[in-house]
Amino acid sequence: MSETVLVALGGNALVQRGESITMETQRRHIRAAVKELATLAKExxxxxxxxxxxxxxLLAEQASNYPNMSAYLLDEISAETEGLLAYLIEQELLNQLPDDRATASILTMVExxxxxxxxxxxTKPIGPYYSEAAKKQLEHNKGWxxxxxxxxxxRxxxxxxxxxILQLEAIKNLLESDTVVICAGGGGIPVLRNGDGYRGVEAVIDKDLTSALLASQINISQLILATEADGVYQHWGTAEQRLIKEATVEQMAAYRFEEGxxxxxVDAACQFVRSTGRSATIGALKDLAQLIKGHAGTRITR
Structure with missing residues (x-):
């Protein structure tokens, strides 16, 4: 095997805007995603x-519909979804990789x-899209x-x-044995440490920032942030929008993009580049092979 690559799959790359979050929908998108990942894993x-x-x-909304039960907190829901999505991804990897290629999913806590x-x-958006009327009702009923x-x-x-990253050493050991590793889903399970040990936090962590931290602490050659968009655009959504094909960290710092x-x-990519001197690329999952070669997406360099 050659270099080690970290690919961060965007949550909306697994469920498209407007789609119902059904198992059938998620399996379909994961199958397509893993097709690209399995090809990459061969080299x-x-x-x-x-x-x-x-x-x-979705799980937070479902859990809040049971008034006689304590709603699950976001760290608990993060653990549920991290395990479920890792299972679906790993199952499809086993279907598409050679039988002798090992895979592993690591439930990951992040302090x-x-x-x-x-x-x-x-600031972090989660869950489905709501109409104005539904949003007002949820604000009133749940304080979201x-x-x-x-x-x-x-929301x-x-x-x-x-x-x-609390499971960092386990992740390193698995990668060294040429295992394809799935970890830090959803940015990991957020925890705080106090005198009594670790406890969960009612929050979520941005998965790209966790991916950048993880990549900077392991011998990662390239960080790929895969999403719906084919790259980062200046003046997005206007007649002047322009794809930024390549830029330095300093050049990207001069721009501002949509928060959340x-x-x-962009912040995660720049963080990785600053700490390692290596490149990071943001682009569409379907272009993964070209993103690795630097022929697609937005590449950020020193």
Whole structure:
């Protein structure tokens, strides 16, 4: 095997906007995603992370429909979705990889700081899209915060920065044995450490920021942030929109992108480039082979 690559699958690359989050839908998208990943795994050591925003939002909404039961907290729901999506991805990898290629899924806890101001400022979108009327009802009934995307609304929650990946050594050991590893789903399960040990946090962690932290602590050659978009656009959604094909960290710092969507991907890519001196690429999952070669997407360099 040659270089080690980390591919971060966007949650919305597994469920498209407007689709019902059914098992059939998720399996269909995961099958298509793994087709690209399995091809990559034939030539590279491979580490896979993935988003879970749509799934976390759906389970949180379902759990809150039982008034006589305590609703599951976001860290608990993150653990549920991390395990489920890893299972689906790994099952499809086993179907598409040679029989002698090992795979493993690691339920990953990620430590955050209790004094992180992001814990008290919701920015991360999760769950389905809502109409104006549904959004107002949920605000009144559940006290949720929302942000508008086009003509619809999504719930937003706290998203603290990742500080420490608790299963890092296990992930390293598996990669060294040429195992395809799936980990840190949804950015990992957020936990705090105090005098009594670790406890979960009512938040979610951005999976791209966790992926960048993970990639910088392992001998990762390339970080690929795979999403719906074919790259990062300047002036997105206007007549002047322009694909940024390649830029330095300093050049990207001069731009601002949509918070809770593209900006965290750019921040994560720049974080990885600054800490390692290697390149990071943001682009469409369907272009994965070209993203690796630098022929598609937005490549960020020193």
């Amino acid at each position: 590279h050591k491979l580490l896979i992370t993935h988003g879970n925003g749509p799934q976390v939002g 955050v700081n209790s004094d992180d101001p992001a814990l008290y400022r919701p 915060s929302f942000k508008q995307f086009a003509q619809q609304w999504r 937003i929650v706290a998203s603290p920065h990742p500080q420490k 969507s593209m900006q965290p991907k």
